[in-house]
Amino acid sequence: MDGERSHIPIVEDDDEGRLLLVRILDEEGVYESTAVASVAEARRCLQEREYAAILIDVCLPGESGIDLLAYVHAHHIDTAAIMVTGANDRELIDEAFASGAFGYVVKPYRVGELLISLLNALHRRELEMHSRAHMRELEEKVVVRTSALRQTLAPLEGALLHPISVEEVIERLSAALTVRHEESGAHIRRVSEYSALLADRAGLTASEHAKVRLASALHDVGKIGVPDAILQKPGPLTVEQRSVMQRHTLMGHKLLEHSDSAVLTLGAVIALTHHERWDGSGYPVGLA
Template sequence: MGASSPMAKGWCTLEKQKRILAIDDERINLRVIGGLLRNLGHEPILTESFTEARGLLDASIDLVLLDVMMPETDGFTVARRIREMPGVSDVPIIMVTALTSKQDRLKAVEAGANDFISKPIDLTELRVRMGSLLKMKESQDEVKRYQAELEEMVAVRTSALKMALENVKESQRTILSAHLETIHRLAAAAEFKDEETADHIQRMSRYCALLAFRLGLPDAEVDLILQASPMHDIGKIGIPDSILLKPAKLTPEEWEVMKKHTIFGARILGESNFELLRVGEIIAMAHHEKWDGSGYPKGLAGEDIPLYGRICAVADVFDALTSKRPYKEAFSNEKSLAIMRAGRGSHFDPRILDTFFADFERVEEIQKEFLV
């Protein structure tokens, strides 16, 4: 073994103390290695077996000095096992060996060793060989610290972003809820003026949503129709009570005024950036159009009538037929369906009407749920 030197002591005072794990089955060798490491200003961690070393090897260890020739488990096997250990697999390993053949050194490299040092150990050689590896370990640790700090920063910012997004979503939900409540109250005002109840709005909007779902529309559109269809008659606010509440048949002149509730509704809801109101505008304008073109206000026919209007037409007529109005008593479901069946292909889109009939059990469930 080499003796200590003033140069070695001077060198170590410039370096931060490192923790070096030495594994050797001979105690005399460990004492010598421990003395050399302390002379270089490092903290030696000494053990005679890999079994014990497993408990000592953690992220605080900066380098491993590993004897090759050990009876229990040779150094090659120990090196391979260290390379498989989570968290410490990249720790630098220097093999301490009396073996000098090229084959032995290649075997050590394959096992995971970074460098070799021959017995007897020379202090200067030990300092030099350890120096470059310890600097490499410092760089690795610095990268790990940076990555950990970066991950922590990303986690904190991600958490803050998620919280901000949740706050935005909650604000949007609150705003949407307020919009919907305002819209439904406005729609209810129109319905109450017509001596109807909020139950009509609930039934009719759910009939519309059921039809939209059965027709295969996306969930987002189904929800839009559910929320927008209550606005279909919002334009009745602009119709005089003398016409709206008249218990007898309207005159042709009065009927022309009544038909304008579709236009009034579209004007009330029109020119909005809010998608829900835009859908409401379409429904308000189109729900009295008829498949054969005899409806109002535009006399549209077939698929020129917006789909939302065609859906609403079926739902609205069924609920109107089965509800009491100032000018009529409520019809039975059977009579109402017979009237609607007669309008297949003239008043109603055949496909939508057939869909309504096909799921009439669910229609009746909705009807009973919101029975006046």
């Protein structure tokens, strides 16, 4: 069915090369190609509809294929761009990938290589689209949770908080975050108590003491943006999963920064830096 086809423009100024690419894609039966001969024509096509992928020759009349690649990367992020060209130049290849290319196929085309490159590009495109959709969902969730957090931490507007108030805020924070198994109320309370102990040993004032105790309860608030499959995985994380997990420091900081509350401002710093290490081996910045 036509609805199952991937729509792909072919940008090639050579008539024979353009026809060859059209024939290769058409014979697969799962692609619908649109053949154009210039960057200007390609831009018009892209403005009329979104495409799954685009095949671009490097050497084109007027604007180059690299110029078009940069345009696609900037304005059509859901379109996977593949360079198809006779220019087998290492610097040009590096420039293409740096400009957002999903693949680079050199003439004369080997049909299998071209189709595999296209399939890989479409698969990567799908993964990236899912990732962006997931991040948008997380950002919306952060907005909702931020409101809940601010309501939970409203008692912090006073100067010193009575110890009972501290415990109450921590319990309410635990409920507001609705986070997973390791972030129980007991976990939040333990982190707060350890932080208070360190603040005391560092000679901070009683007022600063209270702020540290409460702000430290926010250290892992960014984990609301970590998928359950990663956060609750029983075994070791892959390199990619670890990278996703480590983003909780940045998300927590983003959630808490720019607040009028001194405690939330301190919480933003703690959320960002609580995985840094004295020897610079921590994250996200590698402070030492």
